[in-house]
Amino acid sequence: xxxxxxxxxxxxxxxxxxxxxxxxxxxxxxxxxxxxxxxxxxxxxxxxxxxxxxxxxxxxxxxxxxxxxxxxxxxxxxxxxxxxxxxxxxxxxxxxxxxxxxxxxxxxxxxxxxxxxxxxxxxxxxxxxxxxxxxxxxxxxxxxxxxxxxxxxxxxxxxxxxxxxxxxxxxxxxxxxxxxxxxxxxxxxxxxxxxxxxxxxxxxxxxxxxxxxxxxxxxxxxxxxxxxxxxxxxxxxxxxxxxxxxxxxxxxxxxxxxxxxxxxxxxxxxxxxxxxxxxxxxxxxxxxxxxxxxxxxxxxxxxxxxxxxxxxxxxxxxxxxxxxxxxxxxxxxxxxxxxxxxxxxxxxxxxxxxxxxxxxxxxxxxxxxxxxxxxxxxxxxxxxxxxxxxxxxxxxxxxxxxxxxxxxxxxxxxxxxxxxxxxxxxxxxxxxxxxxxxxxxxxxxxxxxxxxxxxxxxxxxxxxxxxxxxxxxxxxxxxxxxxxxxxxxxxxxxxxxxxxxxxxxxxxxxxxxxxxxx
Amino acid sequence: xxxxxxxxxxxxxxxxxxxxxxxxxxxxxxxxxxxxxxxxxxxxxxxxxxxxxxxxxxxxxxxxxxxxxxxxxxxxxxxxxxxxxxxxxxxxxxxxxxxxxxxxxxxxxxxxxxxxxxxxxxxxxx
Numbered sequence: 001x002x003x004x005x006x007x008x009x010x011x012x013x014x015x016x017x018x019x020x021x022x023x024x025x026x027x028x029x030x031x032x033x034x035x036x037x038x039x040x041x042x043x044x045x046x047x048x049x050x051x052x053x054x055x056x057x058x059x060x061x062x063x064x065x066x067x068x069x070x071x072x073x074x075x076x077x078x079x080x081x082x083x084x085x086x087x088x089x090x091x092x093x094x095x096x097x098x099x100x101x102x103x104x105x106x107x108x109x110x111x112x113x114x115x116x117x118x119x120x121x122x123x124x125x126x127x128x129x130x131x132x133x134x135x136x137x138x139x140x141x142x143x144x145x146x147x148x149x150x151x152x153x154x155x156x157x158x159x160x161x162x163x164x165x166x167x168x169x170x171x172x173x174x175x176x177x178x179x180x181x182x183x184x185x186x187x188x189x190x191x192x193x194x195x196x197x198x199x200x201x202x203x204x205x206x207x208x209x210x211x212x213x214x215x216x217x218x219x220x221x222x223x224x225x226x227x228x229x230x231x232x233x234x235x236x237x238x239x240x241x242x243x244x245x246x247x248x249x250x251x252x253x254x255x256x257x258x259x260x261x262x263x264x265x266x267x268x269x270x271x272x273x274x275x276x277x278x279x280x281x282x283x284x285x286x287x288x289x290x291x292x293x294x295x296x297x298x299x300x301x302x303x304x305x306x307x308x309x310x311x312x313x314x315x316x317x318x319x320x321x322x323x324x325x326x327x328x329x330x331x332x333x334x335x336x337x338x339x340x341x342x343x344x345x346x347x348x349x350x351x352x353x354x355x356x357x358x359x360x361x362x363x364x365x366x367x368x369x370x371x372x373x374x375x376x377x378x379x380x381x382x383x384x385x386x387x388x389x390x391x392x393x394x395x396x397x398x399x400x401x402x403x404x405x406x407x408x409x410x411x412x413x414x415x416x417x418x419x420x421x422x423x424x425x426x427x428x429x430x431x432x433x434x435x436x437x438x439x440x441x442x443x444x445x446x447x448x449x450x451x452x453x454x455x456x457x458x459x460x461x462x463x464x465x466x467x468x469x470x471x472x473x474x475x476x477x478x479x480x481x482x483x484x485x486x487x488x489x490x491x492x493x494x495x496x497x498x499x500x501x502x503x504x505x506x507x508x509x510x511x512x513x514x515x516x517x518x
Numbered sequence: 519x520x521x522x523x524x525x526x527x528x529x530x531x532x533x534x535x536x537x538x539x540x541x542x543x544x545x546x547x548x549x550x551x552x553x554x555x556x557x558x559x560x561x562x563x564x565x566x567x568x569x570x571x572x573x574x575x576x577x578x579x580x581x582x583x584x585x586x587x588x589x590x591x592x593x594x595x596x597x598x599x600x601x602x603x604x605x606x607x608x609x610x611x612x613x614x615x616x617x618x619x620x621x622x623x624x625x626x627x628x629x630x631x632x633x634x635x636x637x638x639x640x641x642x643x644x
Binding site: 301304305306308309310311312313314315316317319320321323324327331334337338341344345348 | 531533534536537538540541543544545575600602603622623624625626627
């Protein structure tokens, strides 16, 4: 079971999440389908189709909705990652959204218009494509040399500012074009039919696509490329046909609409998926915290319980000593015995506090890259005498290429000593052969596993879920805190400690820690 | 008293056993200690115990289970519970089952003395 670590920024944001292979394939498939459709349309491009007056308005409405939603999505991304690149691309989509309105309204055959209006429409089309391509280029260029700048801290004013700027620009352009003298529109009309114009536009769009391809990194980049492909196809078709109400003309719009819709759908689903992942991670973290608090509660109860033992012993010994001394013939030997007991109890209390401290201390300051194999050998050397005395043979199976783990040496040593001591205790009554098996292994992905198994009687299934509880002990002198402390230490290192039936019939205690990926 | 009353002490904690033994002996009683309820039940002092002082939480049979075991055997030995974790529920159960006293560790020895006297009273009456 993987531990839910804190999600890293790269995995949570559309603008930084690298696309999965499936997504890349999907994007490629869509582009290929569009290209195929384009090629299929080319032979019939100039075939006239019935005049559908509502086509452009319907198309404009659809594009308005799609662009505004995409723009909103991207502004949300911007609010999370204050980068100029994201501001550029969200601005670009906002610009697109706003341009749709005058563009649709100036469509020549919608109202009864003069030649000027026709050019207006053409000009607005150009500006729309031009503007969008420029915004995409700006996004691509600003994308990678990023550090969130101070002045972008409050994103809302900028969203408002860019909307206002967009509206102003668009309106200014419309006004300019409609109030300028006649020569300008004609010049433009001529220009629009020239190869330079189309080459220029196509080149720009192609440039945008090429830059995106060169600097592609995230899901967003991938799908922007699909949009640009759609745009390129639209431009090519319009260029090829040069007339309205033919197959090519309708098709170009439809292709771009489809690519934009698909991209939006995918961005939305990706956002939903990331949201789900984020929600799950947050919930898991909060549940873990709950469990930890509960453990703390139980732990503090067990600390109280454990502290009361030596304290009661001290008090009772004091009372006893007082009575021994109060006798007509004071029994000083008894008094001395009581005093000795009092001192032992006090030391016990001190040790208890020490181990509690060790358990509760979660600071990672003393963490260094550790070779666990080395630590295992060290601990086995420390416990050698005890192992020999109990006539326990040790079987070592250590993985040679074990990755280092960033951990507190003393704490992990404590854990290992505890587990090995428990194993020795467990095998006390077992007949020969008594085997202690210590194993180290690599676990996917990037985790190091240590296993300590004994050939003892194993863990009673009735108590297996309680053995890590702070209050639980099967030892007469036990404080019941050992395994609880071990678990707390391991979990403090983002690892997991668990018990399971061992291969030799005894018990196996295993812990896994994340490898140090320095 | 002609013969010293026998007090049996059960606790898994060794220092507590010794402390209680010392206290009880200083009061003039004879004390026997046991590390577990099972050890006590297996011993030969069951008939002679005038009062039993026992811990609640022990590995193996706990205090309450010991109490029930003795009652099942028809023995009504006065029991004083001494525990490091006095929970209200446990206290109620113990008293209901006829325990003489329920003390939390650390406890004042004079309270224990009172309870011991009461135990012996009961012993004398029966």
